[in-house]
Amino acid sequence: FDFCGSLVLGSPGGSAGLIPIMAQQEELQIGVAGQAVILNCRGIPQNTAVTWKYSKALIFSKGKATMTDRSEINLTSKHLKVLDLRLSDAGIYTCEYGTHTVSISLHVFKLTISLDGHFLQNEVPKLTLMQNSTHPLPNLNITLFNNNNKMVRPKLLQNETPQKYTLMLKQLEATDSGTWMCHIRSDSPLINQNISFDVKVLGFQNPDLERKYATADSTVILSWYLNFQQIKWKEGFTGQMNWKQQESATAHELLDFNVTARGEQHETKKINRFRFEIPESKPESTIQVELSKVHFNHSGQYQCQLAYNGRHTQSKIELVVMKVSADPVGPLSRGAEMTLICQVSSPLPSNAHLLWKHMNGTPIDIKKSKQHEVKVEVKVSTAGLWSCHLIEDNDSRISLNYIVEEAPVWLSYVVIGASVGGSILVFGLASLCIISGIGWQRRRQRAKRMARARQYLLENKTCQCQQ
Numbered sequence: 400f401d402f403c404g405s406l407v408l409g410s411p412g413g414s415a416g417l418i419p420i421m422a423q424q425e426e427l428q429i430g431v432a433g434q435a436v437i438l439n440c441r442g443i444p445q446n447t448a449v450t451w452k453y454s455k456a457l458i459f460s461k462g463k464a465t466m467t468d469r470s471e472i473n474l475t476s477k478h479l480k481v482l483d484l485r486l487s488d489a490g491i492y493t494c495e496y497g498t499h500t501v502s503i504s505l506h507v508f509k510l511t512i513s514l515d516g517h518f519l520q521n522e523v524p525k526l527t528l529m530q531n532s533t534h535p536l537p538n539l540n541i542t543l544f545n546n547n548n549k550m551v552r553p554k555l556l557q558n559e560t561p562q563k564y565t566l567m568l569k570q571l572e573a574t575d576s577g578t579w580m581c582h583i584r585s586d587s588p589l590i591n592q593n594i595s596f597d598v599k600v601l602g603f604q605n606p607d608l609e610r611k612y613a614t615a616d617s618t619v620i621l622s623w624y625l626n627f628q629q630i631k632w633k634e635g636f637t638g639q640m641n642w643k644q645q646e647s648a649t650a651h652e653l654l655d656f657n658v659t660a661r662g663e664q665h666e667t668k669k670i671n672r673f674r675f676e677i678p679e680s681k682p683e684s685t686i687q688v689e690l691s692k693v694h695f696n697h698s699g700q701y702q703c704q705l706a707y708n709g710r711h712t713q714s715k716i717e718l719v720v721m722k723v724s725a726d727p728v729g730p731l732s733r734g735a736e737m738t739l740i741c742q743v744s745s746p747l748p749s750n751a752h753l754l755w756k757h758m759n760g761t762p763i764d765i766k767k768s769k770q771h772e773v774k775v776e777v778k779v780s781t782a783g784l785w786s787c788h789l790i791e792d793n794d795s796r797i798s799l800n801y802i803v804e805e806a807p808v809w810l811s812y813v814v815i816g817a818s819v820g821g822s823i824l825v826f827g828l829a830s831l832c833i834i835s836g837i838g839w840q841r842r843r844q845r846a847k848r849m850a851r852a853r854q855y856l857l858e859n860k861t862c863q864c865q866q
């Protein structure tokens with residue numbers, strides 16, 4: 400015998416004829432598949448033996464009801480607890496004691512989430528809600544609340560029966576990880592049920608596309624922040640980091656990495672031609688590369704990709720390098736002009752531009768690049784400090800200075816010498832040093848000749864005198 404005493408009335412079948420007909424009220428109870436439900440034998444006096452039946456079949460009688468091995472009766476309260484509920488457990492449960500019968504109609508909901516709730520960012524989850532009852536199934540009003548308890552509007556797929564509802568959510572972001580709530584309502588029968596479900600979105604804390612500006616020769620660290628620790632992702636995954644100079648260029652794999660189910664991270668460098676380091680003391684769960692003395696041709700797209708179960712997600716950092724140069728290079732001689740060039744490695748977005756500023760000009764001289772231009776040039780005829788800024792949304796993001804030096808006075812004399820003739824020049828250099836203080840008549844000289852003379856000077860190092 401089992402303890403609930405199904406033989407109290409001596410009628411194993413519990414045939415209706417033996418039970419006095421009473422006004423019975425059927426109670427509705429909601430159960431959720433996978434969870435446990437407790438069915439309450441309301442109004443039962445203490446120490447009374449009960450019999451629980453499902454669809455008129457005894458539950459605790461071998462081979463009778465399917466949920467027998469998932470059920471237990473509480474010895475004191477006589478509640479029936481059904482564990483790991485299934486859709487097919489829906490139906491009428493009766494609790495019988497003496498001449499009383501308490502009937503409970505168990506309505507079961509089953510909520511499933513695609514991919515077992517494990518997503519990569521930008522994936523779209525699909526929710527399926529099913530219900531089962533012995534009564535006609537009601538039309539449900541389903542509302543979802545995200546991990547921040549904000550109501551979200553899923554897309555309900557049509558041509559479903561009341562038995563099954565399919566909902567498509569929006570593309571997930573890493574910040575959507577957490578416990579969500581599915582709120583189910585119906586007016587008749589009156590149902591107001593919440594079912595929670597977990598969503599884990601593996602991805603980056605970076606935006607999908609980030610732009611990073613760097614000045615030539617500076618040190619740049621590119622970082623991708625993985626969220627696997629925050630969301631307690633307990634599965635292994637892999638990934639890699641690629642670089643390509645342009646959208647259409649071929650990608651080069653710089654490193655690959657893997658993260659084990661226990662959260663251990665390994666990285667391997669995959670290329671030798673490309674100069675970069677993996678910083679030794681980097682924050683946990685990040686992928687980082689360090690580019691020292693960044694060159695114009697290190698610019699381009701750096702893409703970090705995650706792979707899990709054959710699916711992928713990625714986050715890109717576009718590195719834009721800025722440099723300044725002058726044409727011709729070197730000091731500016733009196734009356735001559737030079738062009739200062741400030742350029743970036745790839746076109747800027749429409750909220751950004753380049754700007755040259757003459758720092759000791761009054762009023763400050765400014766020259767701006769036009770939209771989508773990759774460089775700005777300024778003609779300079781006086782010495783001073785010039786500064787090129789990359790302006791984004793009215794803020795200077797990076798800047799580089801260029802000091803235009805005035806050519807020493809003696810250089811002008813050298814240039815005169817150069818026009819007279821090479822042989823005389825060599826002879827004259829020494830004396831030029833001595834007489835450099837003497838006020839000779841100034842002459843305009845072409846920049847080309849000046850450069851040639853300067854070159855000559857540098858190579859021969861004949862004269863070290865200062866202005």
Ligand SMILES: *[C@@H]1O[C@H](CO)[C@@H](O)[C@H](O)[C@H]1NC(C)=O
Nearest residue numbers: 485486487488489490531532
């Ligand atoms: C609904 O419950 C009934 C009764 O247990 C069962 O026969 C049927 O298979 C269930 N439906 C589903 C979809 O599980």
Ligand SMILES: *[C@@H]1O[C@H](CO)[C@@H](O)[C@H](O)[C@H]1NC(C)=O
Nearest residue numbers: 539540541542550582584585
């Ligand atoms: C469903 O529930 C929502 C939120 O409670 C409510 O705004 C909406 O009117 C309901 N829709 C129907 C068809 O009952």
Ligand SMILES: *[C@@H]1O[C@H](CO)[C@@H](O)[C@H](O)[C@H]1NC(C)=O
Nearest residue numbers: 544548580581582591592593
């Ligand atoms: C269901 O969850 C929503 C959102 O968290 C909450 O506002 C509501 O009170 C809950 N309802 C029930 C019956 O628990």
Ligand SMILES: *[C@@H]1O[C@H](CO)[C@@H](O)[C@H](O)[C@H]1NC(C)=O
Nearest residue numbers: 635637656657658665666667
């Ligand atoms: C992870 O990377 C390490 C180092 O490259 C390698 O030894 C290991 O086999 C990798 N593990 C997996 C599961 O790919």
Ligand SMILES: *[C@@H]1O[C@H](CO)[C@@H](O)[C@H](O)[C@H]1NC(C)=O
Nearest residue numbers: 672673674694695696697698
């Ligand atoms: C960048 O340019 C420098 C100098 O021209 C060259 O040595 C280097 O290999 C280039 N790097 C890449 C990644 O192309």
